[in-house]
Amino acid sequence: MSEKKQQVSRRQFLNYSLTGVGGFMAASMLAPMVRFAIDPVLQATGGEDMHAVVDVSEITEEPQRFDWTVEQVDAWYTSDVTHSAWVYKDEHDEIVALSPTCKHLGCAVNWAGNPDYPDQFFCPCHDGRYYKNGLNVPDTPPNAALDLFEYEVKDGTLYLGNVKENPVQEGGA
Amino acid sequence: MKRGKGMKFVGDSRVTADKQKFIPKDYSEYPGRTEAFWPNYLLKEWLVGAVFLVGFLCLTIAHPAPLEKMADPTDTSYLPLPDWYFLFLYQLLKYKFASAQFFVLGAIVIPGLAFGALFLAPFLDKGKERRPHKRPIATGLMLLSFAAVFWLTYEAAAHVDWEEKAENNKPELPEDQPSVEIDESAPGYALYEENSCINCHGGDLTGGGAAPGLIGIDLDVEEIKDIAVNGVGSMPADQFQGTDEELQELAEFIVSVNEEASEEE
Amino acid sequence: MLQKIYDWIDDRVDITPLWRDIADHEVPEHVNPAHHFSAFVYCFGGLTFFVTVIQILSGMFLTMYYVPDIENAWRSVYYLQTEVAHGQIVRGMHHWGASVVIVMLFLHTLRVFFQGAYKKPRELNWMVGVLLFFVMLALGLTGYLLPWDNKAYFATVVTLEIAEGVPFIGEMAKTLLNGDPSIVGAQTLARFFAIHVFFLPAALFVLMAIHFIMIRKQGISGPL
Numbered sequence: 001m002s003e004k005k006q007q008v009s010r011r012q013f014l015n016y017s018l019t020g021v022g023g024f025m026a027a028s029m030l031a032p033m034v035r036f037a038i039d040p041v042l043q044a045t046g047g048e049d050m051h052a053v054v055d056v057s058e059i060t061e062e063p064q065r066f067d068w069t070v071e072q073v074d075a076w077y078t079s080d081v082t083h084s085a086w087v088y089k090d091e092h093d094e095i096v097a098l099s100p101t102c103k104h105l106g107c108a109v110n111w112a113g114n115p116d117y118p119d120q121f122f123c124p125c126h127d128g129r130y131y132k133n134g135l136n137v138p139d140t141p142p143n144a145a146l147d148l149f150e151y152e153v154k155d156g157t158l159y160l161g162n163v164k165e166n167p168v169q170e171g172g173a
Numbered sequence: 174m175k176r177g178k179g180m181k182f183v184g185d186s187r188v189t190a191d192k193q194k195f196i197p198k199d200y201s202e203y204p205g206r207t208e209a210f211w212p213n214y215l216l217k218e219w220l221v222g223a224v225f226l227v228g229f230l231c232l233t234i235a236h237p238a239p240l241e242k243m244a245d246p247t248d249t250s251y252l253p254l255p256d257w258y259f260l261f262l263y264q265l266l267k268y269k270f271a272s273a274q275f276f277v278l279g280a281i282v283i284p285g286l287a288f289g290a291l292f293l294a295p296f297l298d299k300g301k302e303r304r305p306h307k308r309p310i311a312t313g314l315m316l317l318s319f320a321a322v323f324w325l326t327y328e329a330a331a332h333v334d335w336e337e338k339a340e341n342n343k344p345e346l347p348e349d350q351p352s353v354e355i356d357e358s359a360p361g362y363a364l365y366e367e368n369s370c371i372n373c374h375g376g377d378l379t380g381g382g383a384a385p386g387l388i389g390i391d392l393d394v395e396e397i398k399d400i401a402v403n404g405v406g407s408m409p410a411d412q413f414q415g416t417d418e419e420l421q422e423l424a425e426f427i428v429s430v431n432e433e434a435s436e437e438e
Numbered sequence: 439m440l441q442k443i444y445d446w447i448d449d450r451v452d453i454t455p456l457w458r459d460i461a462d463h464e465v466p467e468h469v470n471p472a473h474h475f476s477a478f479v480y481c482f483g484g485l486t487f488f489v490t491v492i493q494i495l496s497g498m499f500l501t502m503y504y505v506p507d508i509e510n511a512w513r514s515v516y517y518l519q520t521e522v523a524h525g526q527i528v529r530g531m532h533h534w535g536a537s538v539v540i541v542m543l544f545l546h547t548l549r550v551f552f553q554g555a556y557k558k559p560r561e562l563n564w565m566v567g568v569l570l571f572f573v574m575l576a577l578g579l580t581g582y583l584l585p586w587d588n589k590a591y592f593a594t595v596v597t598l599e600i601a602e603g604v605p606f607i608g609e610m611a612k613t614l615l616n617g618d619p620s621i622v623g624a625q626t627l628a629r630f631f632a633i634h635v636f637f638l639p640a641a642l643f644v645l646m647a648i649h650f651i652m653i654r655k656q657g658i659s660g661p662l
Contacts, residue, residue: 011197014212021219025226029492032524032531033499039523052373055407075503075521076513154372156409188452195454198462206473211461217471221481222488229492229538233530240519243512244591246622253592256582258540258575263596280603292568294551295561303554304662315551342588344516 050152050159053085059095059158063088063111063121063132068160085149085160086111086121090133097149098134099163104142121146134166241342251342254333261322264329287318361426364419368401368412378430387427388434397424460654468661480658482546489539490646494639496532504584506631508624511586536578543571555659563652570645573638580634586627594630595622 008016053068063086072081086098086109100108102123109130113122120137121130129137134146145166152159181190198209208214242248255263262284265271271279290297298311305312355377356362365371365378378387392400398420404410413420448454467473469480503518503525505511518525547567550556556564579597583590602612609619617625 010200011212014216018212018216018219021216021223025219025223028226028230029495032527033495036518036522036524036528037499037502039525042523076510076517155369157373183450186450188450192448192452192454195458197458203464206467206470207464208470209461210463210465214465214470218481218484221471221478222485225485225488229489229531229534230527233527233534236530236534237526238519238530238533240512240515240585241587241589244508244586244588246591248588251588251592253596254589255593255596256578257537258578262600266600276603277605280600281605288568288572292565295556295558295564298554298557301557303557303659305552305554308554311554312552315548319548344587346513346516 050150050161051083053097053158053160054087056095056153056156056158059087059089061089063098065100065111083160084108086146087158088132095151095153095158096133097151097158097160098166099147099149101147102128102142103136103144103146104128109146133168135168239339240344241339242344252333252338254329257326257330260329261325264325267329290314355430359426361422361429364415364423365426368414368423370401370412370423373408378427388431390431392428394421394424394428397427463654466658466660469658479545479549482542482549486539486542486546487646489535489542490642492531493535493539496528496535497635499528500532501635506584506627508586508627511584511627515585515587532581536581539574540578543574547571553659553662560652560656560659563649563656566645566649566652570642570649573642573645577634577638577642580630580638583627583630584634591622594626598622598626 051068051070054066058064065084066087067082067084069080069082072079084100086100088096090096098121100110102109102125104123104126107123107125107128109121109123109128111121112118113124114120114127114129117129119132121132121134123129123142126141128142129140130142130146131137134148136142136145145168147163148166149163150161152161182188183190200209203209245251254260262280265283266276266279268279269275271283294311298308300308302308365374374385374387400408401413401420401423402410404412413423415423469477471477471481500518503514503522505514515529519529520526550564550567583594598612598616601615602608604611613619615626615629616622617629
């Protein structure tokens with residue numbers, strides 16, 4: 001070995017090798033385990049199917065609550081879960097299906113749930129209110145409009161899918 | 174903890190304030206052919222460890238961990254065997270002198286003596302001599318027990334048909350409902366799809382929110398044909414739009430799926 | 439930056455001597471495979487420790503999916519093995535590691551025995567080592583019940599029968615392990631899980647710490 005100033009000492013060289021070997025061991029040991037642990041994050045959230053909910057003829061201009069049951073597969077546990085939606089036809093005869101989950105803290109809202117506001121959705125937990133189109137009433141706890149279900153009508157039956165953000169803006173009521 | 178006059182501490186703690194800068198020991202300070210643990214010796218150990226790890230990972234990838242059927246206490250044909258490192262005990266309890274009225278001898282006394290002796294070895298073998306051939310009793314007993322354990326394990330394992338055992342105990346996901354393999358290439362299935370039955374009754378004929386499932390129904394071909402044309406309950410009439418032959422085909426398909434389902438149960 | 443953080447901590451708690459003592463200790467020639475190839479027998483102890491580390495890590499990760507419940511235990515194992523990425527490998531590491539650790543422990547014990555390394559002054563360390571061996575066997579025993587497959591169930595029934603055969607305290611010991619005087623089921627699985635995941639590892643850590651501290655104190659036994 002030459003006597004250069006920048007020369008790596010024997011101890012340094014061994015330390016580097018040690019770090020390398022140690023890193024190799026740690027990496028090959030932990031790689032499968034970490035991949036295993038983060039699997040749920042990387043799992044594709046495949047588009048949920050549309051589920052038949054109700055006959056279109058039953059839908060009125062007044063929001064009604066409809067329930068449907070979905071077989072929910074939670075890893076090794078399969079169960080039947082009931083979902084519900086508030087469904088009505090708006091003035092353009094378009095179907096509107098609103099999620100009943102309050103945007104404040106996730107309670108379930110009811111149409112005309114408060115006799116003082118017969119044409120609003122009302123959340124009993126913190127007195128949150130929404131207009132018929134799902135927009136939150138200003139100065140009540142929620143800070144966003146009720147979510148909207150994706151829907152399609154096939155052969156006279158309403159199918160509902162995933163929830164999406166409600167596009168209504170303020171003043172739309 | 175060194176304490177004394179003139180020593181300074183960090184705050185009111187017991188950590189000395191005046192530390193010399195640390196300088197690793199020089200290699201010349203290691204006597205003879207000894208060497209520093211870090212990094213010299215540890216590097217050698219880790220190299221062995223890395224080779225070992227690669228081998229170990231290859232083993233786990235080449236041989237997936239076995240999983241047998243879900244526990245079924247009513248399975249009388251199952252031959253229970255412990256993991257290999259308990260096989261010697263399992264085998265020992267098969268012998269006459271270690272079972273029945275001698276059960277306590279086989280299950281408790283013999284293993285107890287063996288492991289007790291192992292535990293107390295330093296007090297049973299007190300001589301100064303360390304080399305194996307200079308303490309023949311200790312060495313002999315150890316070799317004997319090693320041979321015995323090895324032989325018992327072999328005896329226990331040799332008579333088992335491991336492959337057949339694994340074959341009979343393949344893991345199967347227990348099903349709660351009768352499930353049927355639906356032949357999606359059948360012409361009946363195509364009609365089922367074309368005539369929009371699939372929209373309400375589902376791709377696997379198990380139904381949905383708006384319509385019941387079609388598996389497990391007690392209807393014959395004629396009744397199904399009638400329902401497809403005239404509707405039933407909330408199902409509207411005239412759902413079926415095809416020819417009479419197609420109608421027959423569709424009804425027969427649904428009946429055949431039901432027959433399969435009842436066989437499976 | 440790192441150096442500054444280290445200095446800041448070292449200034450307060452004086453950690454340098456702790457690890458310097460381990461880093462600088464002299465490793466004698468006779469255990470060094472660079473000088474004597476036969477010194478590889480001294481690796482078994484270290485490899486046992488290494489596999490134990492693998493066991494601890496893979497076990498920690500496995501409990502992210504596993505549930506100790508007779509309805510779901512098998513399903514969760516089946517799920518993590520078939521559906522979760524690398525589940526097969528992680529469970530494989532834990533499964534094969536359990537066997538490999540016994541093999542390594544066995545070789546390490548034989549090395550120490552035939553070299554007479556348990557003699558004065560190392561009697562205590564030998565005894566701690568034998569206790570470690572028992573803890574490891576107990577970990578294996580409680581571990582293979584957990585997947586709740588046929589092997590798990592029936593092998594555990596046999597184990598509990600043996601426990602029952604112990605004179606005087608047998609019945610009690612069996613009920614204690616089983617959680618129920620006769621049913622091998624929900625309570626058994628919950629108990630074995632607790633023993634496997636909390637009680638035995640706690641004992642393992644304490645014993646390993648004692649084992650290693652004593653090795654540091656006494657040094658490795660000399661050449662034959």
